[in-house]
Amino acid sequence: MASITIRNLDDEVKDLLRRLAAENDRSMEEQARVMIRAAVEGQLGPVGRIDQIEKTLRELTSSHSPATPIAAMSSQISRGSLSGKRILLIIGGGIAAYKALDLIRRLRERGAAVRAVMTAAAQEFVTTLSVGALSADHVFVDLFDRNDEHDVGHIRLSREADLVVVAPATADLMAKLANGHANDLASTVLIATDKPVLMAPAMNPKMWSHPATRRNRATLQKDGIAFIGPAKGEMAESNEAGEGRMAEPLEIVAAIEALLDIRPKPLAGRRIIVTSGPTHEPIDPVRYIANRSSGKQGHAIAAALARLGADVRLVSGPVGIADPAGVTTLHVETANEMKDAVEQLLPADAAVFVAAVADWRSETSAGEKIKKVAGEGPPALQMIENPDILAGVGHHKKRPSLVVGFAAETQDLVKNAKAKLAKKGADFIVANDVSHDSGMGSSGVMGGDRNRVRIVSKAGVDEWPEMSKDEVATRLAALIAERLKTITV
Numbered sequence: 001m002a003s004i005t006i007r008n009l010d011d012e013v014k015d016l017l018r019r020l021a022a023e024n025d026r027s028m029e030e031q032a033r034v035m036i037r038a039a040v041e042g043q044l045g046p047v048g049r050i051d052q053i054e055k056t057l058r059e060l061t062s063s064h065s066p067a068t069p070i071a072a073m074s075s076q077i078s079r080g081s082l083s084g085k086r087i088l089l090i091i092g093g094g095i096a097a098y099k100a101l102d103l104i105r106r107l108r109e110r111g112a113a114v115r116a117v118m119t120a121a122a123q124e125f126v127t128t129l130s131v132g133a134l135s136a137d138h139v140f141v142d143l144f145d146r147n148d149e150h151d152v153g154h155i156r157l158s159r160e161a162d163l164v165v166v167a168p169a170t171a172d173l174m175a176k177l178a179n180g181h182a183n184d185l186a187s188t189v190l191i192a193t194d195k196p197v198l199m200a201p202a203m204n205p206k207m208w209s210h211p212a213t214r215r216n217r218a219t220l221q222k223d224g225i226a227f228i229g230p231a232k233g234e235m236a237e238s239n240e241a242g243e244g245r246m247a248e249p250l251e252i253v254a255a256i257e258a259l260l261d262i263r264p265k266p267l268a269g270r271r272i273i274v275t276s277g278p279t280h281e282p283i284d285p286v287r288y289i290a291n292r293s294s295g296k297q298g299h300a301i302a303a304a305l306a307r308l309g310a311d312v313r314l315v316s317g318p319v320g321i322a323d324p325a326g327v328t329t330l331h332v333e334t335a336n337e338m339k340d341a342v343e344q345l346l347p348a349d350a351a352v353f354v355a356a357v358a359d360w361r362s363e364t365s366a367g368e369k370i371k372k373v374a375g376e377g378p379p380a381l382q383m384i385e386n387p388d389i390l391a392g393v394g395h396h397k398k399r400p401s402l403v404v405g406f407a408a409e410t411q412d413l414v415k416n417a418k419a420k421l422a423k424k425g426a427d428f429i430v431a432n433d434v435s436h437d438s439g440m441g442s443s444g445v446m447g448g449d450r451n452r453v454r455i456v457s458k459a460g461v462d463e464w465p466e467m468s469k470d471e472v473a474t475r476l477a478a479l480i481a482e483r484l485k486t487i488t489v
């Protein structure tokens with residue numbers, strides 16, 4: 001088996017390895033192996049040769065890697081990245097409370113001031129002593145403790161922060177905030193704050209999938225609460241696995257950095273068109289042909305590109321979700337309207353075609369509702385082809401420098417995506433399996449919150465693991481930023 005040549009690594013990488021190795025009581029070589037294994041298993045596809053391994057390690061620790069997973073991006077301790085930021089951390093009563101200790105450490109490493117509020121249940125899992133020692137501040141636990149010399153009141157606590165983070169966010173804390181309860185310090189702070197709130201839920205998979213928790217999450221999202229995780233995996237309870245594991249501290253740090261908008265803006269000055277959602281092709285004034293696309297993936301991509309500073313123009317078909325923040329959204333119904341809107345937005349630096357555009361439409365659309373007449377049977381619909389928006393822009397004289405298409409397939413995923421790549425004039429195709437047995441739950445990819453995609457380009461096929469649609473969007477936005485970096489304006 002090949003060995004890792006630590007001495008050939010950059011000094012910065014060596015320092016990082018040395019520190020992580022010491023923290024984890026491992027040799028530097030073993031630490032490197034653990035990091036590479038984690039990255040490779042999770043993100044980067046097969047890695048065989050030693051020079052490739054060292055390259056991977058460099059990428060993991062370089063701030064510019066497009067393929068770097070969120071946690072790894074944040075694990076490059078950008079000391080001072082949160083300098084001057086004040087985080088109010090609410091710790092709920094779940095097993096994952098122990099991870100809040102590491103989270104405090106990671107935040108302080110980056111220069112943030114962390115103040116903690118603990119629920120009564122949280123104190124059953126970790127002590128105020130540990131939390132106070134790590135945060136180097138008083139730990140707040142009581143709504144009514146006027147005798148406490150440190151008492152600053154729930155209003156001040158909630159306002160004297162740049163961001164409120166709830167980690168772990170218990171089912172109970174989510175329920176309380178979704179329903180406006182304020183019967184202890186944590187819930188009162190949450191309802192009194194005028195600052196952004198980030199929740200990192202952690203609970204048993206059955207609790208997470210319970211309709212009540214799903215309702216509460218949807219309500220909180222509608223109210224503007226941001227979420228990170230939960231992830232799928234082994235639970236602390238034996239023999240339990242599923243969705244409900246709290247996001248890792250470094251992932252929470254990355255989400256905090258993104259929310260506080262302190263990340264670099266590599267797409268500043270770039271105009272990017274994104275299409276999203278289904279199209280509706282009318283049959284008469286009340287009936288139409290549609291598909292199951294929810295717009296979740298396209299909207300998430302538009303938002304992720306905007307977070308990187310792009311001027312994003314989203315052309316959305318009819319969807320039931322909100323327009324993404326920081327994005328200019330144009331609403332259309334039909335494939336023809338979508339095509340016109342896209343063409344009017346040219347020129348652009350990049351275009352990402354996520355929308356599930358109907359391939360066909362009824363040749364005619366009746367001016368009046370088609371009546372059901374007894375004995376006449378159903379009307380015969382003559383179907384004609386809709387314009388191919390991706391191919392049109394891929395071969396357009398004002399073609400953007402970067403054209404990305406999506407291929408939703410139920411069979412021969414990669415083969416079909418490769419064929420599409422050439423035919424449509426796209427730089428890469430994001431292929432996803434939308435069949436019911438795609439392993440993405442009963443709703444499948446269309447309408448669901450998770451996705452597993454492959455990036456198909458001339459260079460080959462890069463298979464990404466299953467992740468949330470938001471995570472796919474974040475990674476894709478990073479990839480687009482990296483590609484555009486090599487293209488001058």
Ligand SMILES: Cc1cc2nc3c(=O)[nH]c(=O)nc-3n(C[C@H](O)[C@H](O)[C@H](O)COP(=O)(O)O)c2cc1C
Pocket residue numbers: 091092093094095096119120121122169170171172173202203204207
């Ligand atoms: C051993 C144990 C582990 C628990 N783990 C969780 C958990 O991971 N997530 C959760 O939502 N509730 C969990 N609970 C239940 C909460 O502690 C309980 O709902 C509590 O009222 C939450 O209070 P809080 O939201 O004020 O922190 C656990 C309870 C016990 C006894």
